[in-house]
Amino acid sequence: xxxxxxxxxxxxxxxxxxxxxxxxxxxxxxxxxxxxxxxxxxxxxxxxxxxxxxxxxxxxxxxxxxxxxxxxxxxxxxxxxxxxxxxxxxxxxxxxxxxxxxxxxxxxxxxxxxxxxxxxxxxxxxxxxxxxxxxxxxxxxxxxxxxxxxxxxxxxxxxxxxxxxxxxxxxxxxxxxxxxxxxxxxxxxxxxxxxxxxxxxxxxxxxxxxxxxxxxxxxxxxxxxxxxxxxxxxxxxxxxxxxxxxxxxxxxxxxxxxxxxxxxxxxxxxxxxxxxxxxxxxxxxxxxxxxxxxxxxxxxxxxxxxxxxxxxxxxxxxxxxxxxxxxxxxxxxxxxxxxxxxxx
Amino acid sequence: xxxxxxxxxxxxxxxxxxxxxxxxxxxxxxxxxxxxxxxxxxxxxxxxxxxxxxxxxxxxxxxxxxxxxxxxxxxxx
Amino acid sequence: xxxxxxxxxxxxxxxxxxxxxxxxxxxxxxxxxxxxxxxxxxxxxxxxxxxxxxxxxxxxxxxxxxxxxxxxxxxxxxxxxxxxxxxxxxxxxxxxxxxxxxxxxxxxxxxxxxxxxxxxxxxxxxxxxxxxxxxxxxxxxxxxxxxxxxxxxxxxxxxxxxxxxxxxxxxxxxxxxxxxxxxxxxxxxxxxxxxxxxxxxxxxxxxxxxxxxxxxxxxxxxxxxxxxxxxxxxxxxxxxxxxxxxxxxxxxxxxxxxxxxxxxxxxxxxxxxxxxxxxxxxxxxxxxxxxxxxxxxxxxxxxxxxxxxxxxxxxxxxxxxxxxxxxxxxxxxxxxxxxxxxxxxxxxxxxxxxxxxxxxxxxxxxx
Numbered sequence: 001x002x003x004x005x006x007x008x009x010x011x012x013x014x015x016x017x018x019x020x021x022x023x024x025x026x027x028x029x030x031x032x033x034x035x036x037x038x039x040x041x042x043x044x045x046x047x048x049x050x051x052x053x054x055x056x057x058x059x060x061x062x063x064x065x066x067x068x069x070x071x072x073x074x075x076x077x078x079x080x081x082x083x084x085x086x087x088x089x090x091x092x093x094x095x096x097x098x099x100x101x102x103x104x105x106x107x108x109x110x111x112x113x114x115x116x117x118x119x120x121x122x123x124x125x126x127x128x129x130x131x132x133x134x135x136x137x138x139x140x141x142x143x144x145x146x147x148x149x150x151x152x153x154x155x156x157x158x159x160x161x162x163x164x165x166x167x168x169x170x171x172x173x174x175x176x177x178x179x180x181x182x183x184x185x186x187x188x189x190x191x192x193x194x195x196x197x198x199x200x201x202x203x204x205x206x207x208x209x210x211x212x213x214x215x216x217x218x219x220x221x222x223x224x225x226x227x228x229x230x231x232x233x234x235x236x237x238x239x240x241x242x243x244x245x246x247x248x249x250x251x252x253x254x255x256x257x258x259x260x261x262x263x264x265x266x267x268x269x270x271x272x273x274x275x276x277x278x279x280x281x282x283x284x285x286x287x288x289x290x291x292x293x294x295x296x297x298x299x300x301x302x303x304x305x306x307x308x309x310x311x312x313x314x315x316x317x318x319x320x321x322x323x324x325x326x327x328x329x330x331x332x333x334x335x336x337x338x339x340x341x342x343x344x
Numbered sequence: 345x346x347x348x349x350x351x352x353x354x355x356x357x358x359x360x361x362x363x364x365x366x367x368x369x370x371x372x373x374x375x376x377x378x379x380x381x382x383x384x385x386x387x388x389x390x391x392x393x394x395x396x397x398x399x400x401x402x403x404x405x406x407x408x409x410x411x412x413x414x415x416x417x418x419x420x421x
Numbered sequence: 422x423x424x425x426x427x428x429x430x431x432x433x434x435x436x437x438x439x440x441x442x443x444x445x446x447x448x449x450x451x452x453x454x455x456x457x458x459x460x461x462x463x464x465x466x467x468x469x470x471x472x473x474x475x476x477x478x479x480x481x482x483x484x485x486x487x488x489x490x491x492x493x494x495x496x497x498x499x500x501x502x503x504x505x506x507x508x509x510x511x512x513x514x515x516x517x518x519x520x521x522x523x524x525x526x527x528x529x530x531x532x533x534x535x536x537x538x539x540x541x542x543x544x545x546x547x548x549x550x551x552x553x554x555x556x557x558x559x560x561x562x563x564x565x566x567x568x569x570x571x572x573x574x575x576x577x578x579x580x581x582x583x584x585x586x587x588x589x590x591x592x593x594x595x596x597x598x599x600x601x602x603x604x605x606x607x608x609x610x611x612x613x614x615x616x617x618x619x620x621x622x623x624x625x626x627x628x629x630x631x632x633x634x635x636x637x638x639x640x641x642x643x644x645x646x647x648x649x650x651x652x653x654x655x656x657x658x659x660x661x662x663x664x665x666x667x668x669x670x671x672x673x674x675x676x677x678x679x680x681x682x683x684x685x686x687x688x689x690x691x692x693x694x695x696x697x698x699x700x701x702x703x704x705x706x707x708x709x710x711x712x713x714x715x716x717x718x719x720x721x722x723x724x725x726x727x728x729x730x731x732x733x734x735x736x737x738x739x740x741x742x743x744x745x746x747x748x749x750x751x752x753x754x755x756x757x758x759x760x761x762x763x764x765x766x767x768x769x770x771x772x773x774x775x776x777x778x779x780x781x782x783x784x785x786x787x788x
Contacts, residue, residue, distance in 0.1 A: 009761065014528050022760060189368075193508075193536040197369040263366025263422060267388075268537065269347045326643050327434045328466025330780040340511040341537060343347050343390045343564065344456055344485055344771060346457050346563035346615035348641075350424035366422045373540060375570055376679040385424060387618060387671055390510070390560075391538025392567040394680060395618040395671050397424050402670035406427055409644060412651065413439030 006030050020231025020276070021335030025239075044243070045164045046087040046226060049157065056157035058093030060084060064149040068190050069116070073182070073202030076149055077116035079278060081123035082206045084153040086227045089208040090281065092162040092215060093155030095127065100134040103148040106141045116147070127206035129153070159219060165243035167223035172312040173290040174248060175283045177210060177297050178203070178305035180233055181261040184275035184339075189264060194341060196267065198260045205279030210296075210303050214283065217296035221289025227281050231335050232274040236282060237320045238334040247315020250332065253325040254309045268341035273322075273332055275339060284312065348389035350397045353382050363388055424670070428642030434470075437647040441471055444654035448474040450606060451653055452743050454596060455561075455613035456483030456771035457641055463780035465643040475650060479773035481595060481741035482613055484559045485512045486765040486772040487695040488588055490729040493518035499555050499586060499717055500531040506549060508542040509557035511535040516768045519729050539571035539585070546575065546583040555717045558585040563615040565589045565706055566680035569687035572708070572715045586717040589706035590693055592616055593624060598701050600632045604744045609635040609653045611646065614668040619684075621676025622666045629662050640668040687712055694728060696765040697737035735764035740773055747774040754778060 007030040008023065016023040033041060040048050047060035062083050069076040081098065088095040100120065104113070124131055182203040189196050207227065214222060224244075228236040233255075241248050257265075257272045265272050279302065285293050290308060297303030320332040351363035351372070361374045363386060373392045374380045385397035453459060459479045462468055468477055481487055493516055500507035500523065507523075514524045514535060527533040536542050539556050546554040558568035568585055575583040592613065599605055612625050617638045625636045635656040639649035649667045656663060666672050684706070693705025708716035717723075731737060734757070736750035747753045747766065757763040759775050766774035 010525075012525070012528055014524060016524070193534055193541050195370075199367050259422075260367040263364075263368035266349050266422065266425065267351075267365055267368060267370065324465050325431055326429050326465045327431050327438070328468075328470045328643075330463060330466045333779050340514065340535070342512045342770070343510045343537070343560070344483060344512050344769065346455070346561065346613065348563070348615045348618070350422075352423070371540075373567075373570065375574075376566060376677060376683060378679070387615070389563055389615060389618075390567045391540045392570060394563065394566070394615070394677060398670050402424055402427075405648070405667070405670060406433070409433045409437060409648060411436075412433075412648075413436035413443070 019335065020229065020235050025334070043164065045091065047091045047093070049091055049161050056161065058088045058091045058155040058157060059153070060087040061150065061152040062087060064151070065145070066187060067145055068187070069112070069146055071186055071190055071202055072200065073186060074204035075116060075119050076147060077119035078123040079204050080149040080151045081120055081127060081129070082204050082278060083229065084151040085127050085129060085206040085208060086281070088153050088155035089206070089211045090162070090225045090227055091157070091164070092159065092211060092222070093157045094212070095129050095153055095155045095208055097132045097154045098124065098129050099152045100131045101150040102134070102136045103144050104136065104138045105144040105146050106138055108146055113147070123206070127208065159215065162222050162225050165224050165240050168240060168244035168246055168284045168312055169223070170246055170312050170314045171287055172223055172284045173287055173308050174250070174310040174312065175285055175290065175294060175297065176233070176255065176307055176309045177207070177281045177303045179256040179258045179261065180277060180280070181257060181265065181272035181275035183278040184232070185261050185264045188268070194268065196264065198264060200260050200264065203277060203279035205302055207279065207281050207302065210281060210300055213296040213300055214293050218285070218289035218292040221286035221293060222283060223286065224284040225281055228277050230276050232272070232276060232339070233282060234273040234320065234332045235335050237332070240284065241318040241320055245318060247313045247318060248310055248320045249313055250310035250320065250322045252322055254307045256305045256307055269343070270339050270341060274335050346389055348387040348394065350385045351388050353380060353384050353386060356380060356382060361386070361393065363393070425642065428640065428644040430644065433644055434647065437644060437651055438470055440651045441475065441647065441654060444651060444658055445472045445475050448476065449608045449654070449657065450476045450478055451609045451611060451650065452478040452480045452607045453611040453646070454480040454482040454592065455616065456486065456769065457615065458611060458613065458639065458646060459483070459773060459776050460771040461641055461643055461646060463776040467643060467646060471650060475654070478607060478743035479776065480599070480743060481695065481698060482561065482592065483769050483771050484561055484564070484588070484590055485516060485769035487590060487697065487741070488513070488516065488559060489694045489696045490519045490731070491726040492588055493522070494520070494729070495723065495726060496523060496557055496586060497521055497526050499721060500526055500533050502553070502721055504552045505532065506545055506552050506554045507531065507533045507557070508536050508545060508554060509533065510559065512769060513557055513559060517762060539568055543571055543574055543578070543580060543583060546580040547578070550582060553582050553584065553720070556583070556585045557588070559588045561590055561592055561613070561616050562619045562684070565688060566619055566683045569683045572687045572712055573683065575715055576712070581714065584715045584717040584720050585708065587688065587706065587708050589688065590695065591690070591704055591706065593627070594704040595695070595698070595701055596628065598698070599742050600628065600634070602742050602744065605742050607634065607743055609657070611649050611653070612636050612638040614638055614640045614645070614672060617668065617672045617676065619677050619680045621674050622664055622672055623674045625664045629664050633662050635662050636664045638664070638666045638668050638672055640671065697731060697735070697741045699738070731765070732763050737764035737766045740766050747777045750774070
């Protein structure tokens with residue numbers, strides 16, 4: 001897994017380039033980063049850590065294009081707050097301020113816009129952040145799908161920054177805050193062509209309280225933290241393994257997945273490891289701090305289902321390998337494009 | 345080929361049944377099966393039921409599996 | 422999940438594994454025909470659990486993998502026809518034709534929609550009466566009845582705008598072609614359990630009777646496959662050569678007569694080219710003339726298609742027949758990867774090459 005990243009071979013942008021997996025990595029690392037070339041960007045964490053006159057700030061941005069825009073467990077509005085808050089939180093920064101940019105399709109119902117703004121306001125309050133600046137654009141019908149949202153966020157590093165992928169080393173433990181696949185399967189269940197009924201709901205949530213609790217418990221042991229969104233846990237783990245030049249060994253029996261997510265994945269032939277999450281974090285922690293950190297996670301409702309799901313090992317091939325509950329093992333590779341349902 | 349999942353019938357409406365796996369429900373065609381009842385398990389492929397799951401035979405298979413691997417063991421102890 | 426979790430039980434796995442170890446003496450080469458079985462074998466790492474003298478050879482039962490280039494090209498052509506809504510199982514969306522794929526063409530603006538079931542395509546036909554809806558009907562004998570049923574339903578419901586692009590392939594003819602190949606050495610077969618729901622287990626008797634190969638019809642959970650391996654080894658140990666049914670909870674000797682009748686009514690045998698294997702006479706199914714109004718090739722006046730060869734570097738033909746292993750191919754993992762597949766075996770996640778590449782690379786030890 002140490003191929004030099006090449007430019008994407010495709011002549012056109014494909015949906016796969018935004019799916020969080022291998023194709024997207026090629027686009028970012030092969031095309032975008034080289035052009036913008038600077039060490040802050042090259043670190044390719046979910047946020048940039050800036051030092052301005054001795055003050056450490058975290059800065060991040062994210063765009064939200066989810067369809068449908070309303071779903072059980074949230075909407076594109078609350079998602080746009082949670083997602084950006086989480087990107088800041090993953091570095092150990094306290095999220096403080098957001099910008100909010102709206103791109104609206106002509107004809108978008110005003111009532112829906114109001115509903116989304118209520119949702120954004122509520123999510124901001126719950127997560128103790130303020131939306132301090134914004135922008136609104138309207139484009140012609142069919143030039144955007146209902147509404148696109150971009151939020152950028154600024155957070156304050158009150159203590160040391162969580163080191164990031166470079167800090168991960170063999171022997172570290174992998175902690176997961178809760179069940180996989182809730183968000184992605186909820187969205188899929190509402191999509192034309194794949195609809196099904198279920199008690200599924202998105203897990204969209206702001207994770208700063210979890211991070212704060214973990215930092216208080218054993219902050220020094222936290223090497224890296226990520227929220228596994230698009231591309232799922234598998235993609236995040238592969239990113240870390242490649243960047244840290246280590247291998248990861250997972251225990252399937254320890255990985256929590258809700259029954260209805262399992263059911264939906266069985267029907268459609270999908271693997272929960274590759275399905276998006278919007279309210280979960282995965283942390284790489286020094287073994288000495290693992291118990292305390294797990295307890296800190298479990299002490300909060302958002303982390304009640306937290307488990308230690310694996311270990312970091314030496315591995316020149318930087319592979320993520322899953323020990324199945326059944327007994328055998330398999331590689332968990334980086335995704336190629338979107339996870340797609342299958343009938344075969 | 346071929347992904348087919350055992351799902352439980354929760355409702356029947358003519359030639360379509362509502363089937364459920366771990367709380368997830370979809371409608372499936374039962375055009376190609378006779379005498380489908382609520383509570384039965386059907387194998388669903390691409391939205392169509394192709395066969396029923398026979399409970400007794402399933403148990404028989406598990407029973408056979410339970411018996412395996414023991415014969416040549418040191419059961420002398 | 423009932424009838425799923427019980428057949429993934431690790432304690433039972435240990436028992437069956439012991440049985441397999443006890444029964445395995447001389448080397449044996451077992452082909453699992455079905456791509457779905459290949460997928461399960463890799464998902465659970467079964468190949469590495471069983472003793473090395475039991476070798477699993479991955480067969481051509483992947484309808485996605487074997488759809489020939491020219492028919493993928495035709496699918497793309499149909500998708501661009503005037504006002505067409507082209508519907509497909511998601512499995513086909515990334516398969517490369519000679520120049521492009523459905524996914525690429527979707528990016529260019531063709532109205533290509535993924536569905537879970539042909540019933541969803543019928544819904545689209547109902548909701549869009551002014552637009553032709555074409556359904557990319559692929560599959561073996563498991564899927565053929567469902568696709569055929571959609572044609573009957575379209576006729577019944579007056580959905581004149583609905584047609585299927587038929588790309589059905591059948592198992593027995595293809596298996597015979599493999600068994601007749603001089604360079605292939607296979608000792609036994611794991612037969613596809615879900616094809617057998619429709620066809621019945623009797624269909625495989627010719628393999629035991631004419632070719633002297635034991636066959637076990639297997640379910641799709643990992644315990645099913647392991648039990649099937651144990652049953653094959655026991656047949657060999659006891660000098661038997663039979664068709665046995667491991668999947669007794671779902672498969673019967675005669676299969677599903679209603680499903681068979683539906684296929685018989687709507688489809689008829691035809692010659693079919695298989696990607697990697699070439700022409701296998703009588704191995705396909707096409708829409709009967711009586712239903713030509715719902716046959717996309719008739720409706721859109723498709724003549725004969727060019728026979729496009731696979732790229733020269735591609736060794737899929739040998740791999741699909743079990744004559745070679747993925748790592749024997751010059752381009753495996755180099756020019757040919759899941760992101761940029763050259764041949765049939767890499768295009769689908771259950772093709773042998775894709776399976777090895779995605780799931781098994783860490784133990785790639787040629788035996």
